Amino acid sequence: MDIQFKGKRALVTGAGKGIGRAIAMKLALCGAETVAISRTQADLDSLKAESPSIETHVIDLSVWSSAKKALEALGHFDLLVNNAGVSRIAPFTEVTEEDFDYVFNTNFKALFNVSQVVAKSMKEKKSGGAIVHLSSAASKQGLNNHAVYCSTKGAVDSLTMVMALELGPHKVTFEILLISFFLEGWGGGYKKQLKRFICSIFL
Numbered sequence: 001m002d003i004q005f006k007g008k009r010a011l012v013t014g015a016g017k018g019i020g021r022a023i024a025m026k027l028a029l030c031g032a033e034t035v036a037i038s039r040t041q042a043d044l045d046s047l048k049a050e051s052p053s054i055e056t057h058v059i060d061l062s063v064w065s066s067a068k069k070a071l072e073a074l075g076h077f078d079l080l081v082n083n084a085g086v087s088r089i090a091p092f093t094e095v096t097e098e099d100f101d102y103v104f105n106t107n108f109k110a111l112f113n114v115s116q117v118v119a120k121s122m123k124e125k126k127s128g129g130a131i132v133h134l135s136s137a138a139s140k141q142g143l144n145n146h147a148v149y150c151s152t153k154g155a156v157d158s159l160t161m162v163m164a165l166e167l168g169p170h171k172v173t174f175e176i177l178l179i180s181f182f183l184e185g186w187g188g189g190y191k192k193q194l195k196r197f198i199c200s201i202f203l
Contacts, residue, residue: 003030004030005030005032005079006030006031006032007031008031008032008033008078008079009032009033009034009035009075009077009078009079010024010027010032010034010079010080010081011035011037011074011080011081011114011118012024012027012034012035012081012083013037013038013061013081013082013084013110013114014083014084014085015036015037015038015044015047015054015083016036016038016039016040016043016044016047017040017043019083019134019179020038020081020083020134021036021043021047023081024036024047024051024054024081025047025050025051025054027079027081028053028054029051032079034051034053034054034055035054035056035057035077036054036055036056036057037056037057037059037084038056038058038059038084039058039059039060041058044056044057044058057074059071061084061106061110061113061114062105062106062109064109064110064113067110067114068113068117071113071114071117072117075121076121076122076125076127077118077122078122078127078129078130079129079130079131079132080114080118080119080129080131080132081132081134082111082114082115082131082133082134084106084107084110084111085106085107085134085136085152086102086103086106086107087103087146087148087149088102088103088148088149089145090145090147091145092145092147095147095148099148103148103149103152104152107149107152107153107156108152108155108156108159111133111156112159115131115163118131119131119163119167119172123172126171127171128170128171128172128173129171129172129173130172130173130174130175131172131173131174131175132176132177133156133159133160133175133176133177134179135153135156135160135176135177135178136149136150136153136178136179137178137179138150138153157176157178
């Protein structure tokens with residue numbers, strides 16, 4: 001299927017590696033003016049070398065005020081892909097405040113902030129648009145030692161439904177992708193758990 005995004009601006013978070021990187025490269029290949037965000041310069045440098053048309057920016061999305069300012073300076077977008085995410089593995093009873101803040105600030109608070117900036121512009125310009133949130137099957141199926149991670153993905157799912165209700169009338173569409181296991185980036189470390197995870201899904 002021939003998909004074209006010529007004339008559209010797309011923003012991809014967590015675009016330095018893994019799924020986010022692949023999405024950014026595909027969007028650029030399909031003609032979108034693609035802007036990639038990561039907090040790791042080396043990852044963006046290699047992305048730029050591989051796909052020179054992509055515009056890259058180092059932004060720490062976990063810091064609300066500075067991230068918001070940087071995002072607003074990037075201008076209007078027609079498409080947003082919220083991919084940035086992290087995890088900390090620990091039993092529920094051993095999770096620290098630092099663990100909680102690190103995962104929650106990146107997986108949910110940052111997504112909320114980025115979405116707010118982009119959606120506000122879509123609404124004000126009456127241009128419509130599309131916002132895609134990469135969530136996880138972990139929002140529906142718990143994982144041992146991933147209490148905060150699973151919680152953030154559940155929060156993302158709920159937020160997306162609210163955003164769709166409020167912004168749908170403004171021609172902004174939403175998609176949630178419930179990713180399970182992938183073999184790129186840090187997801188490659190879960191190969192041994194894949195079969196057990198699949199067998200534990202209720203439906």
